[in-house]
Amino acid sequence: MLNDAVILITGAGKGIGEAVVIELLERKTQFPGLKLFLTSRTLADLEKLSLKAAESGIPCEFLAQDLAADPLAAVQACVAKFGRIDSLIHSAGVGRFGDFLELSTDDLKYVIQNNIEATFILLQAAYRQMKSQIPAKTLRGQIQCITSVAAEKPFPQSSIYCMSKFAQRGLLEVMRHFAHQDRIRILEIQPGATFTPMWGEVSAEMKAKMMEPRDIAGPMVDALLLSEKASLEVLTLRPLAGDL
Numbered sequence: 001m002l003n004d005a006v007i008l009i010t011g012a013g014k015g016i017g018e019a020v021v022i023e024l025l026e027r028k029t030q031f032p033g034l035k036l037f038l039t040s041r042t043l044a045d046l047e048k049l050s051l052k053a054a055e056s057g058i059p060c061e062f063l064a065q066d067l068a069a070d071p072l073a074a075v076q077a078c079v080a081k082f083g084r085i086d087s088l089i090h091s092a093g094v095g096r097f098g099d100f101l102e103l104s105t106d107d108l109k110y111v112i113q114n115n116i117e118a119t120f121i122l123l124q125a126a127y128r129q130m131k132s133q134i135p136a137k138t139l140r141g142q143i144q145c146i147t148s149v150a151a152e153k154p155f156p157q158s159s160i161y162c163m164s165k166f167a168q169r170g171l172l173e174v175m176r177h178f179a180h181q182d183r184i185r186i187l188e189i190q191p192g193a194t195f196t197p198m199w200g201e202v203s204a205e206m207k208a209k210m211m212e213p214r215d216i217a218g219p220m221v222d223a224l225l226l227s228e229k230a231s232l233e234v235l236t237l238r239p240l241a242g243d244l
Helices: 015-026 041-053 072-082 105-132 161-181 205-211 214-223
Strands: 006-010 037-038 061-062 087-090 141-146 184-191 234-237
Touching: 006 015, 006 072, 015 037, 015 041, 015 214, 037 041, 037 072, 037 234, 041 061, 061 072, 072 105, 087 105, 105 141, 105 161, 105 184, 141 161, 141 214, 184 214, 214 234
Parallel strands: 006 037, 006 087, 037 061, 087 141, 141 184, 184 234
Antiparallel strands: none
16 A cells, blocks of 8 residues: 555646546555645646545645646645655656658657656656655655657657657666665656547547557556565556557
């Protein structure tokens, strides 16, 4: 069990982030004293999740924001409300896809700002907060960052997206060099094709082959409950049918 945990989740309004929130609420008995802080661009989604949390008896605060506009705001607001951060689940991210020769510099800047700059600033701030906290036993905090199988495998129409995910993976690997000493767990989640709003419209045949957000959320929550003597570093999940 993880007692009195404060969990900050970005991108909580939709997709995998939303699925993680629901998974935590359904498994609340494994997290006595759980407190949630959620961020998303979509206020209506956050209000809906906050209501679900209230119905489950779980304290839940939220911040509707564009993470790239102020990556520090979520960390600052969470600490101001709850006094600490025990786990950060970074699910917010974007993509721009198309032929390498057709993608624009605006596409490039948009993805870099959201997937690289915001990720660096957010994780740095959360890490600093966790490092300042007195560990209950041996663990100061946990950071889970969703990248993609595209962090290791190139896809033809995903040049900018792949670049950003390779960058995220590099950051996480560097962080682990000092995270072990600081007693902070760093987990990279690499989902394969998962049906989320980022995909837009897909055929029924393709959707049938894809994973659902809950397929990713379950193992992510499991990882939060690992023994404090263990550290899971990379979690890769692919559709049973393989990459699409």
